[in-house]
Amino acid sequence: MTTLLPIITSIIKVAIEAGSPLLAGTLGEIFTERSGVINLGVEGMMIMGAVSAFLFSQITANAWIGIMGAALIGGAMALIHAFMSVKLKVNQNISGLALAMLGSGLSSLIGQKYIGIPGYTLKPILFGLDALTIFFILLVPASWIILFKTKIGISIRSVGDNPEAAYSLGVNVYAIRYICTVIGGVLAGLAGAYLSLSYIPSWTENMTVGRGWIVLALTIFASWNPIHALIGSWLFGGIEAIQYRLQPLGISPSLLGTLPFIFTIIMLVIGTRERVRKRMGAPAALGKPFIEE
């Protein structure tokens, strides 16, 4: 017992830390998708957040400015997607994909001079967790309240479920979709900032390793509910923690590395089945552009 307890607490701590960027990204995507926009470009926004946080903190010697830079860049990228999908009404799957590619390329272009330089690190402030992690956790109840207990939340959800009806009730469909998509980008940017300033304080190409795609699966698994997002993210973080624990046992790190992706598919299946069973709906107008009559 005396030897087991520290192992368990360390696994939990790693799970929370590894789950942190997933949580931020998923909360953001929940806002985006609740408003009826699907943004598959999370991976691109996250990696751009990671590189800009690193860059801005290097230039200004201040981690906080790095974080703000990441939020700004993530938001700006989401704005492109919002413009493409809300204004131009193009296929949102493809626009998101383009955003992911753009982010991956731009980040490696911008970051190539910074590979291998140690970065600015966020210091732990509570229970050994840093400010960003705690902020993300606090965002969970906050987002839940906004989405389900406020007038704004009702507007967001109605825009995602039935934009025509919301529009006839005087809700500005376009504005809400723009704002929610940008919120998604800001949070994906912050998730990236967490990766390059806290989780692995440095910059390496493709350091998000698919986390942006995992976020999309988590959003479905969480049935677009912030509280379920917390559970899902920590579960996923736990997988990452266990991965590190199993490595010394001689299991190939490459094979262990497939775990998060296999688990993503499993989560998608579970999430979808749950949804079908409980008839918990995805936003009914998800991915469909709104056309004013």
Place this chain on the structure above:
Amino acid sequence: MALAIIGVVFLVYGVNPLSAYGAIFHGAFGSIYGLSETIAKSIPLILCSLGLALAFQATFLNIGAEGQLVMGAICGSGIALTFPEWPAYALVPLMFIVGFVGGALWGLLPTLLKTMLRINEVITTLMMNYIAIRILQYLLFGPWKGKTAWGFPYTDIFSSSAQLPTIGGTRIHYPTLMIAIAAVIAAYFLVERTTLGLEIRAVGDNPDAATSDGINYTKVILLVMMISSGLAGIAGVGEAAGIYGRLRLGISQGYGFASIIIAWLCSLQPLYTIIVSVLYSGLLVGGEMIQISLGLPKGIIDIFNGVLLFSILAGEFLIRKKGRSEK
């Protein structure tokens, strides 16, 4: 439009965009070596983009060509490494067949999840990419690690009967090229002249209406995806047996992703995949040359892909808008 935006990127790097484009073109088409490299690189692009064009026509967004290519390469290489003594006329066809099956199987799970549970195929096909690449890593660092690979993540060189013949002195492995061209022609007839082609287009237009017209959605998507991911698998065999002569890490240079763009640039028409793939391949070859001479980073290809995709979307928007105002 995409050219203009990338031009700005060149400017930021202090390079005259016009001379950069000139250098790309010259590098890709201006010499025998450049031209042969362009054709060699276009082979996997034709196969993958053709498969994707078919899947996209049925509105199945297969983003997994990269993983399907890798899986095809793994399966084909497995045959090459297991039966090195076999004569080429038996070994090579078997490698291609097994590669096709391997790629197709890799595309099967996302397809089933889509048809049975309506799970977003973009996410699942991408996840399958990550898994395939890690399995490749595992094999190359573990059981398949070559004795003569000096610690590099390569298998041993295939036996000579498993190596694809090339056109004298170039890297153009013509058996794969011939398969690719035959596949393009076959796909053209499939889409234009067969019931399945009709069904593909019907499903693509409106899956619900197609289903109520008595078309079996699951069957159509399943067939299209088996072809689509199988073709990517063949591309993988070609790369392993034709270009490198072994299985190695980085067996695909992002061909699966580039093919997404190519398929859209072709407006999903099978016949166009050949010409667009050659042009795109020229861009890769020429781009590589200027990357080396001008010191530009690798990421520029991804940026180009992203910007190009946005431009296609914006272009579609403009066409749609024009169409509407004419009505």
